[in-house]
Amino acid sequence: MISVVISFSRITILAFVLAFTILDLIQLFEFKFSDTVSSVLSTIQAVMVTLFLINASIILYLVKEDSKIIGLLVLQLILFLLISVLLNRLTEPSSRALINNLIFFLSLSFVTLERLNINTGIKQFVFTIVSTVMAFLIVILIRNVWKIQRNMFVFAAIGIILLVIVYFVGSVEYGAKLSLSIGAIRFQPSEFVKILYLFFISGCIVTYKDFRGFLFASVGAAIHVIILVLSRDLGTALIFLMTYLLLIFIAYKNYIVLGLELLVALVGGIYAYNRFPHIQSRFIAWTDPLSVVDDKGYQISQSLFAIGTGGWFGSGLTNGVPTKIPVVANDFIFAAISEELGALVSICVIICFMCFSVMIFNVAFNCNDSFYMLVLNGIGIIFSVQSILNIGGVIKFIPSTGVTLPFVSAGGSSLLSMFISFFIIECSNDMYFVGKGRRYD
Amino acid sequence: MTKNKYSKKNIRKEIYVIAIFFAAIFVAMIVYLARYVQSGSRDFIYNSYNSRFSVFADDVTRGTIYTSDGHIIAKTTYNEDKKEIRKYPDERLFCHSVGYVDKGMSGLEAEYSFDLLKSHIDLSEQINNTLVGKKSPGDSLYTTFDYDTQKAAYESFGMFEGAVVAIEPDTGKVIAMVSKPDFDPNTIAEYWDDITDDSKKKSVLLNRATAGAYPPGSTFKIVTTVAFLRANNGDDSFEYNCKGKIAIDDYTIHCSGNKSHGNEDLLKAFSNSCNSAYAYIGLNLDKDVFTDTSEKLLFNQDLPTRLYNVKKSSFSIENQSDSVIAQTAIGQGETTVSPLHMCMLVSAIANGGELMKPYLADKIVSEEGDIVSEVKPESYGSILSENEVSLLNKYMEAVVMDGTAEKVDFGDINVFGKTGTAEYTKNKSITHSWFVGYGVDENGDKLAIAVIMEGAGYGSKYAAPLAAKVFNAYFD
Numbered sequence: 001m002i003s004v005v006i007s008f009s010r011i012t013i014l015a016f017v018l019a020f021t022i023l024d025l026i027q028l029f030e031f032k033f034s035d036t037v038s039s040v041l042s043t044i045q046a047v048m049v050t051l052f053l054i055n056a057s058i059i060l061y062l063v064k065e066d067s068k069i070i071g072l073l074v075l076q077l078i079l080f081l082l083i084s085v086l087l088n089r090l091t092e093p094s095s096r097a098l099i100n101n102l103i104f105f106l107s108l109s110f111v112t113l114e115r116l117n118i119n120t121g122i123k124q125f126v127f128t129i130v131s132t133v134m135a136f137l138i139v140i141l142i143r144n145v146w147k148i149q150r151n152m153f154v155f156a157a158i159g160i161i162l163l164v165i166v167y168f169v170g171s172v173e174y175g176a177k178l179s180l181s182i183g184a185i186r187f188q189p190s191e192f193v194k195i196l197y198l199f200f201i202s203g204c205i206v207t208y209k210d211f212r213g214f215l216f217a218s219v220g221a222a223i224h225v226i227i228l229v230l231s232r233d234l235g236t237a238l239i240f241l242m243t244y245l246l247l248i249f250i251a252y253k254n255y256i257v258l259g260l261e262l263l264v265a266l267v268g269g270i271y272a273y274n275r276f277p278h279i280q281s282r283f284i285a286w287t288d289p290l291s292v293v294d295d296k297g298y299q300i301s302q303s304l305f306a307i308g309t310g311g312w313f314g315s316g317l318t319n320g321v322p323t324k325i326p327v328v329a330n331d332f333i334f335a336a337i338s339e340e341l342g343a344l345v346s347i348c349v350i351i352c353f354m355c356f357s358v359m360i361f362n363v364a365f366n367c368n369d370s371f372y373m374l375v376l377n378g379i380g381i382i383f384s385v386q387s388i389l390n391i392g393g394v395i396k397f398i399p400s401t402g403v404t405l406p407f408v409s410a411g412g413s414s415l416l417s418m419f420i421s422f423f424i425i426e427c428s429n430d431m432y433f434v435g436k437g438r439r440y441d
Numbered sequence: 442m443t444k445n446k447y448s449k450k451n452i453r454k455e456i457y458v459i460a461i462f463f464a465a466i467f468v469a470m471i472v473y474l475a476r477y478v479q480s481g482s483r484d485f486i487y488n489s490y491n492s493r494f495s496v497f498a499d500d501v502t503r504g505t506i507y508t509s510d511g512h513i514i515a516k517t518t519y520n521e522d523k524k525e526i527r528k529y530p531d532e533r534l535f536c537h538s539v540g541y542v543d544k545g546m547s548g549l550e551a552e553y554s555f556d557l558l559k560s561h562i563d564l565s566e567q568i569n570n571t572l573v574g575k576k577s578p579g580d581s582l583y584t585t586f587d588y589d590t591q592k593a594a595y596e597s598f599g600m601f602e603g604a605v606v607a608i609e610p611d612t613g614k615v616i617a618m619v620s621k622p623d624f625d626p627n628t629i630a631e632y633w634d635d636i637t638d639d640s641k642k643k644s645v646l647l648n649r650a651t652a653g654a655y656p657p658g659s660t661f662k663i664v665t666t667v668a669f670l671r672a673n674n675g676d677d678s679f680e681y682n683c684k685g686k687i688a689i690d691d692y693t694i695h696c697s698g699n700k701s702h703g704n705e706d707l708l709k710a711f712s713n714s715c716n717s718a719y720a721y722i723g724l725n726l727d728k729d730v731f732t733d734t735s736e737k738l739l740f741n742q743d744l745p746t747r748l749y750n751v752k753k754s755s756f757s758i759e760n761q762s763d764s765v766i767a768q769t770a771i772g773q774g775e776t777t778v779s780p781l782h783m784c785m786l787v788s789a790i791a792n793g794g795e796l797m798k799p800y801l802a803d804k805i806v807s808e809e810g811d812i813v814s815e816v817k818p819e820s821y822g823s824i825l826s827e828n829e830v831s832l833l834n835k836y837m838e839a840v841v842m843d844g845t846a847e848k849v850d851f852g853d854i855n856v857f858g859k860t861g862t863a864e865y866t867k868n869k870s871i872t873h874s875w876f877v878g879y880g881v882d883e884n885g886d887k888l889a890i891a892v893i894m895e896g897a898g899y900g901s902k903y904a905a906p907l908a909a910k911v912f913n914a915y916f917d
């Protein structure tokens with residue numbers, strides 16, 4: 001009986017996700033729709049997410065026979081409701097579709113993590129509540145700081161000091177120094193430094209409208225990236241580098257500078273490749289994982305086994321063996337989704353990530369404040385690069401770099417950082433009250 | 442400064458450049474993932490580190506395996522308890538190459554398990570089947586086997602052990618492949634202990650056609666002949682007076698039946714299969730040319746085939762005494778060869794020197810008859826020159842017309858071949874019976890064959906008549 005439900009649910013889950021994805025693609029043009037159309041579309045979308053979450057939770061409940069799953073389901077639905085109410089109280093959200101996507105990514109995360117390990121799922125749910133509250137408070141704080149962009153050097157200093165501390169005393173995970181432990185709490189400072197870094201670069205650019213802005217931003221960015229490379233956190237280093245390059249491009253609109261900087265980055269990359277053996281072994285694991293399947297290529301091979309064996313429709317939730325993939329709950333969660341829910345669902349997920357990225361740029365485009373316009377673009381770039389690095393690494397599109405999948409991977413630091421970014425996006429129209437005079441036109 | 446020039450759209454168009462840039466990468470990832478799932482995942486799913494394999498069988502009924510002419514080799518049916526079982530209607534006929542699914546998997550069943558457990562029927566049909574909890578039918582595998590030829594090869598063996606391989610020279614299609622002793626894949630689980638009993642030394646599961654390591658006997662004179670031609674820039678002038686035996690140091694090589702062949706040229710030496718003449722050729726050959734020729738003819742190499750479980754043939758005259766080199770030249774000594782390899786050599790001769798890579802799996806076809814994937818014949822390149830091919834043709838024709846295979850009745854078929862009688866123990870009266878060669882019918886169709894019958898005796902008495910039956914079945 002249960003196996004029939006699981007098998008049948010592959011199709012229903014696919015249907016919900018597919019409907020959601022199609023609505024997502026339509027909503028890329030939400031700025032052109034009237035309020036009524038827009039709210040109808042986003043309501044249908046919200047229903048799809050809810051159905052997806054209920055359907056998946058029922059399977060998990062039937063298989064695991066654990067009533068906690070149903071309790072979690074109820075609490076999760078309440079949390080989602082609260083998030084949208086909270087945002088509507090705080091401001092007029094810049095994009096309704098973004099909220100639906102956030103809820104979809106979180107649902108995907110809850111379902112997959114509960115399936116892998118119920119305790120990880122509960123922990124992630126608690127992280128989500130904490131992140132929501134913290135992000136809410138931080139946004140209020142930012143709004144009340146007079147001309148926050150003037151503090152750019154403070155942000156840079158805090159960020160660099162945090163990274164240096166990680167470099168010296170950080171604990172090593174999977175060959176990279178990533179996290180700090182304070183008592184029982186372990187967190188990844190680089191996740192928060194991302195936001196400080198955005199405020200720093202955007203602040204430099206809008207404060208000095210001449211060459212000095214470019215110079216300060218470049219020097220600051222270089223220091224961040226070099227410390228990250230030395231800490232062997234290559235994925236994050238790449239995210240910081242791309243963010244800097246593209247923000248400068250948006251601000252100065254200069255293709256030649258972009259080209260030159262890409263050239264410098266390329267030379268640096270080749271130097272790093274020759275210098276660090278761990279980068280070379282990542283490349284080997286990428287080009288031919290089966291040749292090193294029992295060693296460096298084990299993880300990516302397991303990931304590809306999972307995706308390939310799952311096929312288009314997946315094995316059905318709980319029918320696969322995603323736990324064979326090392327660190328599946330963090331960096332390789334996408335493979336677990338693809339194995340059990342199927343490649344069609346995982347392609348829909350990629351489309352939703354793409355839509356989320358485009359929607360952020362949409363909001364940035366329509367932002368009336370030049371500082372937040374840059375910050376929003378920065379958020380869009382960080383989100384896109386990180387999603388591409390993660391998913392691309394899992395499906396062997398690019399070498400694996402060990403970054404998390406935004407909103408979906410297990411882990412508090414990444415989630416909180418993404419939540420803060422998300423709240424900044426949604427509140428972007430209200431952020432500039434304190435800094436009048438910076439409006440465009 | 443018009444307002445239009447500095448409108449938001451103009452000032453901020455770089456934002457869309459970047460948005461489109463990222464969107465393009467996302468789309469590229471989707472395409473990459475889709476391609477991987479559709480076609481690239483095979484190697485990964487097959488990998489022995491993948492433990493997920495069996496989940497496919499929950500959704501898809503294992504597909505059917507056919508011969509090229511549509512006979513069912515293996516199919517999935519249901520037993521009295523409505524449980525799925527794998528049925529092999531011809532029992533032992535294809536056992537080594539097709540393999541089995543109980544007790545682990547082997548043969549084509551193992552190599553193409555992935556394809557047999559994939560369904561390429563209409564997607565809506567698949568969704569429908571999933572909804573009602575029905576299994577979708579897996580794709581079928583069409584092999585290159587010709588049913589009648591395979592049956593003729595199998596049945597002509599009688600009680601003997603050994604192997605037959607027959608290949609279509611211009612494509613590399615394996616038309617027949619038999620290995621004996623054999624087993625019944627329908628009941629392999631039942632008799633497993635008996636079949637794998639090492640104490641009987643029968644190696645029933647070994648596919649002798651691809652993985653057997655036999656002394657080539659006189660069939661190796663083909664290689665020695667090519668080496669002789671290469672050492673003499675293609676010139677086949679040769680004279681030798683055979684006295685029925687030749688002494689090398691304190692070792693004597695006898696001609697078959699101690700017969701003296703008298704004055705011989707190369708053609709005579711080949712068609713009489715004169716051991717003395719070939720031992721003499723071997724002793725006077727440049728060692729490097731001999732080694733180089735044998736390696737060009739795929740000894741000590743991975744055979745270029747698309748078959749699995751293939752054994753390398755070995756050849757070595759490095760640091761060997763003259764007597765061993767002389768024995769090597771007549772196909773004794775340390776040399777070992779698989780029947781598949783000998784068949785590939787004659788298939789290249791039949792195909793004007795160009796070797797086509799042998800293959801067994803021709804195409805994957807969905808239940809609805811659509812071709813999912815199809816193997817194209819693939820050339821390994823030319824391993825013999827035109828001159829070598831035309832001389833070998835002449836010699837191999839002479840073997841059948843008035844040489845060692847003179848008395849064999851090949852019917853209307855034009856046959857070019859070489860017999861072999863290979864000693865494999867100290868007892869020189871027990872020998873393997875070899876025949877390698879190819880037949881051409883009146884339409885110009887060709888079939889290359891290698892036959893070995895273990896311990897049977899003279900090649901001309903046992904292996905060559907078996908080849909004749911196979912030719913007759915194929916060209917009928």
